[in-house]
Amino acid sequence: MITTLQIDLLPEGLEDLSLISEDLIRIYEVIKAKFPDVYVNCKKGKRIHNYSGYRNPDSKVGAANSAHKLGKALDLHRESKRENLNLYEWVIQNGAAHGICRMEDRKVTIDDSPGYGWVHIDIAEGNKSRPNQWNNGIYVFIP
Numbered sequence: 001m002i003t004t005l006q007i008d009l010l011p012e013g014l015e016d017l018s019l020i021s022e023d024l025i026r027i028y029e030v031i032k033a034k035f036p037d038v039y040v041n042c043k044k045g046k047r048i049h050n051y052s053g054y055r056n057p058d059s060k061v062g063a064a065n066s067a068h069k070l071g072k073a074l075d076l077h078r079e080s081k082r083e084n085l086n087l088y089e090w091v092i093q094n095g096a097a098h099g100i101c102r103m104e105d106r107k108v109t110i111d112d113s114p115g116y117g118w119v120h121i122d123i124a125e126g127n128k129s130r131p132n133q134w135n136n137g138i139y140v141f142i143p
């Protein structure tokens with residue numbers, strides 16, 4: 001029996017949730033408790049995206065060395081741009097305390113996105129040599 005979490009966080013055809021970091025799953029559960037409408041790939045059981053959670057190492061989607069391929073990144077989605085912005089701000093304010101290390105800059109993922117955009121969170125190590133890119137303990141980068 002495949003679970004809602006497996007369907008939501010893995011691409012179609014994969015069921016092994018151990019491909020995703022346990023720490024990241026715990027963080028996602030904290031966010032889901034706060035924002036119940038949040039999803040990664042599947043909204044209310046319906047697949048909208050395929051590679052917003054784990055990406056196969058040979059996937060052509062996104063960056064070659066993406067944290068998604070290590071099971072350390074999630075692209076979070078909500079119902080509107082405004083709701084995505086609310087989530088983004090919540091993660092900036094509270095994310096470091098829950099173990100979130102990096103986010104993609106909202107300018108690219110939300111503000112300039114033709115659709116509602118997304119909120120990329122990951123647990124890869126931020127670049128300490130770029131102090132001006134840190135916000136509240138989170139490394140914010142341009143994807």
Ligand SMILES: [Zn+2]
Nearest residue numbers: 073074075120
């Ligand atoms: Zn992402």
